[in-house]
Amino acid sequence: MxxxxxxxxxxxxxxxxxxxxxxxxxxxxxxxxxxxxxxxxxxxxxxxxxxxxxxxxxxxxxxxxxxxxxxxxxxxxxxxxxxxxxxxxxxxxxxxxxxxxxxxxxxxxxxxxxxxxxxxxxxxxxxxxxxxxxxxxxxxxxxxxxxxxxxxxxxxxxxxxxxxxxxxxxxxxxxxxxxxxxxxxxxxxxxxxxxxxxxxxxxxxxMEATHAASQASVKDIIRIALIGLFASVAIAWWILRKPMGTLRNAVSSIKNSSSQLTSASHEISNASQNLSASTTQAAAALEETSASIEEITSMVKRNTDNASTAKEISLHAMHTAKLGEGQIQTLIESMKQVADSAKKVNEITAVIDDIAFQTNLLALNAAVEAARAGEHGRGFAVVADAVRALAQKSAVSAKEISDLIRLSTEQIDNSYNFAVQSGDTLHAIVQEAEKVSTLNNEIAQASTEQNAGIEQISKAVHELDKVTQSNAASSEEAAAASVELSQQSDYLDEMVASVETVVDGNKKAS
Incomplete structure (x- = not known):
C-alpha cells in the first residue's frame, strides 16, 4: 500500500x-x-x-x-x-x-x-x-x-x-x-x-419517545458525518499528490548515493580486516614468546627463592635437631625419675592394701563379738559392717591403683627405650642437615646469577610485545570501524528500501 x-x-x-x-x-x-x-x-x-x-x-x-x-x-x-x-x-x-x-x-x-x-x-x-x-x-x-x-x-x-x-x-x-x-x-x-x-x-x-428522538438525531448526525468523511478523504488525496512525487524523487537519489557508499565501505572493511588479521597473528606469536620467557623467568626466580628458603630451612632444621637431641636427653632423665616414683607409689599401695585387709579382719571380729552380745551389740554390728565395707572398697581401689601403676611402669620403660633410640636418630639427622645446608647455599648463589640474566632478556621481549600489541590494537580498531561503516551502509540501504516501499507500496527497490 x-x-x-x-x-x-x-x-x-x-x-x-x-x-x-x-x-x-x-x-x-x-x-x-x-x-x-x-x-x-x-x-x-x-x-x-x-x-x-x-x-x-x-x-x-x-x-x-x-x-x-x-x-x-x-x-x-x-x-x-x-x-x-x-x-x-x-x-x-x-x-x-x-x-x-x-x-x-x-x-x-x-x-x-x-x-x-x-x-x-x-x-x-x-x-x-x-x-x-x-x-x-x-x-x-x-x-x-x-x-x-x-x-x-x-x-x-x-x-x-x-x-x-x-x-x-x-x-x-x-x-x-x-x-x-x-x-x-x-x-x-x-x-x-x-x-x-x-x-x-x-x-x-x-422513555420510548426519548429513545425515538435520540435515534433520529443520531441518524442525522451520521448522515452529516459521512458527507464530511468523504470530503476529508478527497481533500487529503488531492493535497498529497504533489508532495508524494517530490518525496519519491528524493528517495531515488538517496538510494543511488547509498549504493555507492555501501560498495566503498565493503572494500575498506575487507582491507582493514586483512591488515588486522596479519597484525594479530604477529602479536600472538610475540605474546607467546613473551609468555614463555616470563614463565622461564618465573621458574628461575622461584628456584632461587626456593633455594634460599631451603637453605634457611636446612639451617633451622639442623638447629632444631640439635635442640631436639638435647631435649631427648632431658626426657630420658625425666622418665628415669618417673619410673622411680612409680615404684615408690606401688610400694605405698601395697601397704594400703595390707591395711585394708587388717581392717577387714578387725571388722569381721567386731561383727562376731557384736553377734554374741545379742540385742546390746546390734548397733556396734552395723558399724562393724560399714567399716568392713569401706575396708573392702579400699582394698579394691588399692588393687586398681596398683594395676594402673604397674601398667604405667611398663609403658614408661617402653618410652624410655624409644627415647634412647630417638636420640641416636636425631644425632644422625644433625650430621646430614649440615651437609644439606652446604649444598643449598651453593644452589642459591647459582640461581641468583641465572635469574639476573633471564630478567634482562624478559625486559627486552616485553618492550617489543608492547609495541606489537599497540599496532594490533590500532589495526583491530580500524577493522572494527570499517565493519561498522559497512554495517551502517547496509542499514542505510535497508532504510532507503523501506522508505521506498512505504512511498510506492509493495514495489521492491531494484
Whole structure:
C-alpha cells in the first residue's frame, strides 16, 4: 500500500472515529436531556396533584357535609351517590382523580399504593413496599426517583393531615359520626395519628419517545458525518499528490548515493580486516614468546627463592635437631625419675592394701563379738559392717591403683627405650642437615646469577610485545570501524528500501 493511500486511510479512520465519538456523546446527551425533561414533567404533575389536594382542603366543608349526612342517615346507610359527593370533598381523593384523568390525556402512568389500602387495587407490591419503607424510615425524605432503559418513576409520600380532614375517616373510632367506630362511608376508622405515612404517589413516564428522538438525531448526525468523511478523504488525496512525487524523487537519489557508499565501505572493511588479521597473528606469536620467557623467568626466580628458603630451612632444621637431641636427653632423665616414683607409689599401695585387709579382719571380729552380745551389740554390728565395707572398697581401689601403676611402669620403660633410640636418630639427622645446608647455599648463589640474566632478556621481549600489541590494537580498531561503516551502509540501504516501499507500496527497490 502506498504512503499516500495510507495517509488517506488514516484521515478517513480519524474522521470515522471522530464521527463515532461525537455520535456517542450526542446520543448520551439527548438521552440525559430526555430523562431530565421527563423528570421535570413528572415533578410538575406531582406538584399539580399536591396543589389540587391543598386547594380542596382549603375550600373546606367536608366536616359539615359529613355531619349533615350523619343526621340524615343515623343508621349509616348512606346512598352511593351521596357517598360520591362526600368523596369529591376529600382532598386526597380529588388529587387521585386529577392524577388518573391527566394520565389518560398526557400518556403517563399514575398510581397510588399503600400496604394498608381501603381499595385492594392500591395494595403495594414487593418493589413498591421497598419505596414505602424508605419514606417510612426517613420522614425528611420528600421524593425518590428511579429509572432504567424503559422508564423513569418519581415517588412522593402521602401523609395524613388533620388539617385537611384525613382523621375524619382514619382517626379515633370514638369520633365516629354514627358512634359505631365507622366513618361516614361505612368503613372502620383505623385510629391513625396526624402525620402518619398512609400511601405513596407514583408517576411513571416511558422513555420510548426519548429513545425515538435520540435515534433520529443520531441518524442525522451520521448522515452529516459521512458527507464530511468523504470530503476529508478527497481533500487529503488531492493535497498529497504533489508532495508524494517530490518525496519519491528524493528517495531515488538517496538510494543511488547509498549504493555507492555501501560498495566503498565493503572494500575498506575487507582491507582493514586483512591488515588486522596479519597484525594479530604477529602479536600472538610475540605474546607467546613473551609468555614463555616470563614463565622461564618465573621458574628461575622461584628456584632461587626456593633455594634460599631451603637453605634457611636446612639451617633451622639442623638447629632444631640439635635442640631436639638435647631435649631427648632431658626426657630420658625425666622418665628415669618417673619410673622411680612409680615404684615408690606401688610400694605405698601395697601397704594400703595390707591395711585394708587388717581392717577387714578387725571388722569381721567386731561383727562376731557384736553377734554374741545379742540385742546390746546390734548397733556396734552395723558399724562393724560399714567399716568392713569401706575396708573392702579400699582394698579394691588399692588393687586398681596398683594395676594402673604397674601398667604405667611398663609403658614408661617402653618410652624410655624409644627415647634412647630417638636420640641416636636425631644425632644422625644433625650430621646430614649440615651437609644439606652446604649444598643449598651453593644452589642459591647459582640461581641468583641465572635469574639476573633471564630478567634482562624478559625486559627486552616485553618492550617489543608492547609495541606489537599497540599496532594490533590500532589495526583491530580500524577493522572494527570499517565493519561498522559497512554495517551502517547496509542499514542505510535497508532504510532507503523501506522508505521506498512505504512511498510506492509493495514495489521492491531494484
Amino acid at each position: 502506498k504512503l499516500a493511500t495510507k495517509v488517506v486511510c488514516i484521515v478517513g479512520l480519524a474522521a470515522t472515529l471522530a464521527t463515532i465519538t461525537s455520535t456517542r456523546i450526542a446520543w448520551k446527551e439527548i438521552e440525559e436531556q430526555g430523562q431530565s425533561d421527563l423528570l421535570s414533567r413528572s415533578q410538575a404533575i406531582l406538584n399539580q396533584l399536591e396543589g389540587t389536594r391543598d386547594y380542596v382542603a382549603q375550600q373546606g366543608g367536608l366536616a359539615e357535609l359529613m355531619a349533615q349526612n350523619a343526621l340524615r342517615y343515623p343508621d349509616g346507610n348512606i346512598p352511593k351517590d351521596v357517598k360520591t359527593q362526600i368523596l369529591k370533598r376529600v382532598p386526597i381523593f380529588a388529587a387521585m382523580k386529577v392524577g388518573q384523568d391527566q394520565a389518560v390525556r398526557t400518556g403517563y402512568q399514575f398510581r397510588v399504593f399503600s400496604p394498608e389500602p381501603r381499595n385492594a387495587e392500591n395494595k403495594a407490591n414487593a418493589k413498591e413496599q421497598v419505596i414505602f419503607d424508605r419514606f417510612q424510615h426517613d420522614k425528611d425524605l420528600k421524593e425518590i426517583v428511579t429509572s432504567d432503559d424503559d422508564k423513569i418513576v418519581v415517588y412522593r409520600p402521602v401523609r395524613l393531615s388533620e388539617q385537611q380532614g384525613c382523621l375524619l375517616c382514619h382517626g379515633n373510632p370514638s369520633q365516629s359520626p354514627f358512634k359505631n367506630g365507622k366513618d361516614v362511608l361505612g368503613l372502620p376508622m383505623e385510629n391513625w395519628e396526624d402525620g402518619r405515612l398512609h400511601g405513596v404517589f407514583a408517576i411513571t413516564s416511558s
